[in-house]
Amino acid sequence: MSAPTLEFDDDAARARDELRRLLGARLPRGAVRATRAPDPTAAHHGDVTPYDPALWRELSALGLAGAALPDAVGGAGLSASASVAIAEELGRAAAPCPLLSTSMVAGLARELARCAPSGGVDALSRRIVDGASATIAGASGVDSTPGFDALHRHDGVLLGAARYVADAPEAQVIVALARSEAGPVIVALERGAAGVEVIEERLVDLTRRQGTVRLDGARGQLLASGEVARRAWEAARSWLWTLAAADIVGACEWLLQTTTEYAKTREQFGRPIGVYQAVKHQLVAMMSTIDLARSLTYAAADSISRDAPDREAAARAAKAQASEAARLCAGSAIQLHGGIGFTWECDVHVWAKRALHGQLSYGDAALHRRELSRLWLDAALELR
Amino acid sequence: MTDAPRDDDAERRAFATHVAEWLRAHLPTPPAFALPATPREVQTEQQHEWLRAWQRACWEAELVGCDVPREYGGHGRRGLQATASRALREAGAPFLVNLVALQMACPTILAHGTEAQKRRFVPGCLSADEIWCQGFSEPNAGSDLASVQCRASVRDGVWRVDGHKVWTTLARFADWMILLARTEPGAQKHAGLTYFLCPIKGHSGVTVRPLVKLTGELGFNEVLFDDVAVADELRLDERGRGWQVAMTTLLHERGAAESAGGGLAVPASPLDALVALARRVPRGTSPAIEDPWVRDRLVSLMLTARALAAHQARARVPALCDHPLRLPLQAKLLTTEWAQALAHLEMELQGAGGALLVAEPNAEQGGARSYLGSYGMTIAAGTSEIQRNILAERVLELPRHR
Numbered sequence: 194m195s196a197p198t199l200e201f202d203d204d205a206a207r208a209r210d211e212l213r214r215l216l217g218a219r220l221p222r223g224a225v226r227a228t229r230a231p232d233p234t235a236a237h238h239g240d241v242t243p244y245d246p247a248l249w250r251e252l253s254a255l256g257l258a259g260a261a262l263p264d265a266v267g268g269a270g271l272s273a274s275a276s277v278a279i280a281e282e283l284g285r286a287a288a289p290c291p292l293l294s295t296s297m298v299a300g301l302a303r304e305l306a307r308c309a310p311s312g313g314v315d316a317l318s319r320r321i322v323d324g325a326s327a328t329i330a331g332a333s334g335v336d337s338t339p340g341f342d343a344l345h346r347h348d349g350v351l352l353g354a355a356r357y358v359a360d361a362p363e364a365q366v367i368v369a370l371a372r373s374e375a376g377p378v379i380v381a382l383e384r385g386a387a388g389v390e391v392i393e394e395r396l397v398d399l400t401r402r403q404g405t406v407r408l409d410g411a412r413g414q415l416l417a418s419g420e421v422a423r424r425a426w427e428a429a430r431s432w433l434w435t436l437a438a439a440d441i442v443g444a445c446e447w448l449l450q451t452t453t454e455y456a457k458t459r460e461q462f463g464r465p466i467g468v469y470q471a472v473k474h475q476l477v478a479m480m481s482t483i484d485l486a487r488s489l490t491y492a493a494a495d496s497i498s499r500d501a502p503d504r505e506a507a508a509r510a511a512k513a514q515a516s517e518a519a520r521l522c523a524g525s526a527i528q529l530h531g532g533i534g535f536t537w538e539c540d541v542h543v544w545a546k547r548a549l550h551g552q553l554s555y556g557d558a559a560l561h562r563r564e565l566s567r568l569w570l571d572a573a574l575e576l577r
Numbered sequence: 578m579t580d581a582p583r584d585d586d587a588e589r590r591a592f593a594t595h596v597a598e599w600l601r602a603h604l605p606t607p608p609a610f611a612l613p614a615t616p617r618e619v620q621t622e623q624q625h626e627w628l629r630a631w632q633r634a635c636w637e638a639e640l641v642g643c644d645v646p647r648e649y650g651g652h653g654r655r656g657l658q659a660t661a662s663r664a665l666r667e668a669g670a671p672f673l674v675n676l677v678a679l680q681m682a683c684p685t686i687l688a689h690g691t692e693a694q695k696r697r698f699v700p701g702c703l704s705a706d707e708i709w710c711q712g713f714s715e716p717n718a719g720s721d722l723a724s725v726q727c728r729a730s731v732r733d734g735v736w737r738v739d740g741h742k743v744w745t746t747l748a749r750f751a752d753w754m755i756l757l758a759r760t761e762p763g764a765q766k767h768a769g770l771t772y773f774l775c776p777i778k779g780h781s782g783v784t785v786r787p788l789v790k791l792t793g794e795l796g797f798n799e800v801l802f803d804d805v806a807v808a809d810e811l812r813l814d815e816r817g818r819g820w821q822v823a824m825t826t827l828l829h830e831r832g833a834a835e836s837a838g839g840g841l842a843v844p845a846s847p848l849d850a851l852v853a854l855a856r857r858v859p860r861g862t863s864p865a866i867e868d869p870w871v872r873d874r875l876v877s878l879m880l881t882a883r884a885l886a887a888h889q890a891r892a893r894v895p896a897l898c899d900h901p902l903r904l905p906l907q908a909k910l911l912t913t914e915w916a917q918a919l920a921h922l923e924m925e926l927q928g929a930g931g932a933l934l935v936a937e938p939n940a941e942q943g944g945a946r947s948y949l950g951s952y953g954m955t956i957a958a959g960t961s962e963i964q965r966n967i968l969a970e971r972v973l974e975l976p977r978h979r
């Protein structure tokens with residue numbers, strides 16, 4: 194295997210560091226928990242709090258939502274690795290904001306501009322640059338990667354329901370994938386438009402919102418249809434998987450660092466629990482899975498930027514490994530905190546839930562490995 | 578941008594072309610006798626001499642010792658060994674037999690040696706004129722290396738060594754040993770060690786006894802020292818600094834630093850062979866490659882191999898590495914455990930055939946014996962457990978257990 198290279202330029206590093214500073218100031222430790230105090234008598238534990246609009250305004254003023262969009266539409270024109278670094282910071286801070294899903298839409302807009310450029314696509318990009326939050330609707334099954342099957346378009350109007358739509362209750366723009374007589378279509382909708390209804394899906398993850406998007410006669414701006422729509426979407430999926438992986442990596446790194454700190458201070462048998470190898474070796478296992486996922490995620494960003502033939506495989510590999518990291522890190526972080534880790538009071542569950550939510554969304558590890566086996570084993574079979 | 582990087586680039590390209598051309602013209606056809614899988618399994622003089630000649634040819638063609646200064650027998654380039662090592666790996670070239678010299682003795686001598694020592698010993702490491710072995714482990718000092726008991730004391734201006742080294746790879750063929758011995762018995766344990774370059778072959782008082790490994794092969798040895806004379810010019814670095822010098826050796830041995838013979842990387846060829854095996858062997862009534870469980874495990878191995886390649890790329894981008902040692906110190910642990918998982922699947926795919934000796938009719942390569950052999954990697958050069966301790970203490974900065 195030849196040694197790959199990774200691009201990560203100063204602009205990407207700057208965007209990431211700025212975001213880290215901002216989130217550090219705006220989301221001090223415990224802020225998330227404080228806004229979500231549960232009512233133990235309620236049937237559900239934890240309720241939905243709207244995202245902080247001031248945080249979103251600051252994030253989009255920094256140009257982070259349009260990081261991947263070209264200069265021509267007012268974007269920052271940064272590489273995919275910048276978007277990945279931004280997503281990683283969101284996970285690390287468990288930031289309650291619609292930036293992850295909006296970055297996914299920016300990725301889709303970039304692919305649309307390549308495969309099917311149009312005024313409508315530019316208008317979508319400009320709205321993101323101007324501060325609109327956005328998301329993609331199209332998932333039907335529990336593999337929540339959107340597709341063209343859940344919704345359909347007939348005589349110019351959209352019908353059907355898409356589930357598991359990230360940030361749907363917050364997003365101003367909903368990009369719908371649908372099937373139609375003309376083949377697959379991609380349509381941009383305003384959330385407030387007639388015929389668009391969003392039903393909140395309450396989540397275990399306290400830091401994000403999600404919903405079912407029900408369309409009943411909604412009209413919108415057609416962005417692409419037929420073969421180009423399919424091609425643009427196939428390319429855009431690698432953004433989704435890679436950005437989702439990055440968010441998980443960030444959340445897992447927080448779990449690792451926080452649990453490591455705890456292991457240095459919590460004492461039992463007269464010594465910090467971090468001297469015991471059962472604790473040490475679990476922490477090292479967390480670190481190794483995170484690092485494998487992180488390297489694959491930046492490698493996937495690189496494949497996307499170069500539009501390499503293996504971009505789908507690279508992105509699926511990243512999401513598969515990140516999902517493994519989520520499983521291990523969420524569990525070990527709780528376990529290594531002992532009883533306090535099992536309480537609402539301790540912050541660990543906030544990040545553990547974000548990581549698990551990430552693990553379960555957009556296909557888990559085994560699902561992506563199954564798809565990779567098609568790409569890696571069956572493709573090679575044909576070559577033979 | 579200055580001109581310097583562009584010159585470097587041009588040099589790198591020219592060098593890569595030279596390496597590719599040379600390998601195309603000189604890659605040897607396999608000899609009539611079987612070659613061992615790694616330098617650790619060399620059995621016969623015939624294998625040894627053939628492999629030595631190959632390393633010498635590589636050195637003469639400037640594929641070995643690329644980055645070592647010319648006055649020490651190298652080729653005086655900068656940062657090109659990785660290019661040559663990768664080309665050798667990808668061409669499926671035979672391994673370089675003077676493993677201990679290239680990975681350990683040479684970088685350690687370059688870091689700690691006197692000018693005279695570097696001139697005397699480095700050229701022989703590169704050309705394979707002098708074969709090296711590593712005398713660190715003892716019966717009672719393995720993971721706890723700092724507790725070595727092998728004694729060296731000065732008599733009439735000459736060091737006298739008495740003791741017992743064990744698991745010494747290649748000692749049967751070795752001319753020299755990098756030797757860790759206790760010289761200051763009263764001192765604190767890490768401070769009482771000194772590092773020597775000790776003559777082995779034909780040297781009076783040295784006995785090398787081959788040990789048979791669990792695979793049935795020869796490969797490592799025990800080495801007994803009975804009043805062995807070692808001149809003071811053969812002491813590397815100062816008295817009592819043996820531990821620090823040994824740490825340099827281990828850093829290179831574990832692949833955390835790119836050394837004269839190249840760092841650690843997982844090669845693609847065993848994965849290809851494994852996938853080919855999965856196509857060939859049945860599992861139930863259909864080929865193993867169609868079994869979802871087999872597919873998942875194959876893909877997991879491929880995924881980790883890609884991630885390890887991506888680690889190398891990420892390690893070169895400081896902005897994506899929180900701690901400079903975090904990725905390098907994982908190299909040994911991850912690559913050896915990956916190879917072990919691969920050997921395990923390879924064996925399991927063979928079913929009952931995996932228990933056959935390779936010489937049996939219909940036996941495949943890589944059955945139970947190879948799998949068992951993979952434990953050599955997770956034990957040697959610091960066990961996996963020790964690697965995890967080091968990562969926990971050095972990178973995560975958890976408290977030391979002592």
Ligand SMILES: Cc1cc2nc3c(=O)[nH]c(=O)nc-3n(C[C@H](O)[C@H](O)[C@H](O)COP(=O)(O)OP(=O)(O)OC[C@H]3O[C@@H](n4cnc5c(N)ncnc54)[C@H](O)[C@@H]3O)c2cc1C
Binds near residue numbers: 713
């Ligand atoms: C194929 C092979 C080639 C080798 N070649 C050489 C060579 O050329 N030169 C040389 O000097 N040595 C060589 N070695 C020796 C090797 O470095 C030692 O075997 C190794 O360091 C382990 O030491 P040990 O065998 O004494 O095992 P021990 O140290 O006794 O370990 C036994 C078990 O206890 C565990 N353990 C020990 N201490 C700890 C701890 N603190 N925390 C957690 N677990 C612990 C170990 O991980 C292991 O599982 C070779 C070994 C092998 C297998």
